[in-house]
Amino acid sequence: MKSITRLGWTAYAVAAATVVLDQISKLWVLSVLSREQGSTLPLLGPLHLTMVHNYGMSFGLLRGNDWGRWLLIGFSIVVVIGLAIWARKAVKLLPALGIGMIIGGAIGNNLIDRVQYGYVVDFIDVSRLYFPWVFNVADSAISIGVALLLIDSFWSEEKKLSHQTE
Template sequence: MKIPRITWAAYGFALVVIVLDQLTKYWMLDGLSLREVGRVLVLPPILNFSYVENTGVSFGLFGGGAARWALSVFSIVVAAGLAWWALRAKRRTLVSAIGLVIGGAIGNAIDRIQYGYVVDFIDFSGTGVFPWVFNVADSAITVGVLLLILDSVMSERKAAVGAAPEKA
C-alpha cells in the first residue's frame, strides 16, 4: 500500500510532537532536576515550571494510577486509529490536527509506560485563570482537537455553500 504524501505530513507532525515532548520532559527531569526542586520560577506569577505526576488523564481526571495500563493501551489504540484516518485525509487542517493528536497521545503513553504517570510541568496557575499544569503533549492534543473542530466547521460550511438550493 502506498502512503499518500499528505499522510506523511501527519506522521511528521506526530514525530515532531513526540520528540519535543520527550526532550522537554527529559530537560525538566534531568536538566533542571525539577523532580527534586519541585518548582522553577520562570516569569512569576505568570509562568513557572512545576513538577506534577499526573496519574490520570487531562487535568487529573481518573487519577490514582489504577488505570495506568488501560490509559496507555487506550492512547495507543487512539493513535493507531488516527494514523489509519490520516491515510484517507485530504485536507491540510485535518492532517495537521490528526498528527498533533497522535503525537500527544503517544508522548503521554510513553510516560505512562515508563514512569506510571505523565510528567506535567508547564504551570500558568499563578494567573488565576488556568489552574492546571500540563506538558507539550497535552498542548498538542488540545490544539489538534481545536483544529479538528475547525476543520469540521469549515467542511460543513463548504458543503452547504456548494449545495444547490431546493426548488419549491
C-alpha cells in the same frame, strides 16, 4: 480528472516531531527540576515550571490505580492506531496536522511517560493566570490538534452550506 494527494506522511511527520519536542522538553525539565513532586522554578511573569506527576487523566479519573495506568496505555494504543488509519486517508492539510498532533501527544503522554515513569510529566504552570492545571507539550499538541480538526469541520460545513444555497 483531479488527482487526490493524501497527506498521511505529513500527519506522521507532525506526530514524530511532536513526540520529539515533548520528550526533549520533559528531559530538560527533569534535569532542571528533578523528579520531586511540586518543585517549581519561576520563569517569566506568570509562567513557572512546576513538577507534577499526573497519575490519572482529566479531573483525576483512574488516579492511584495501577490497573488504571495500563487501561490508559491500552486505550491510547487503540486511539493511536485508529488515528494513524484516519491519517492515511487525510487529503486536507488542517486535518492532517491536527491528527498528527493528537497522535504525537497521545504517544508522548499516555504511552512513553506512563510506561517509563508510571505517570505523565506535567510542568507548564500558568496558574497565576487562573488556569488551574499544569500541562506539557503533548497536552498542548492534543488541544491544538483537536482545535484544528474543529476548525476544518466548521469550514467544511460552511462550504457545504454555501454550495447548497447557490
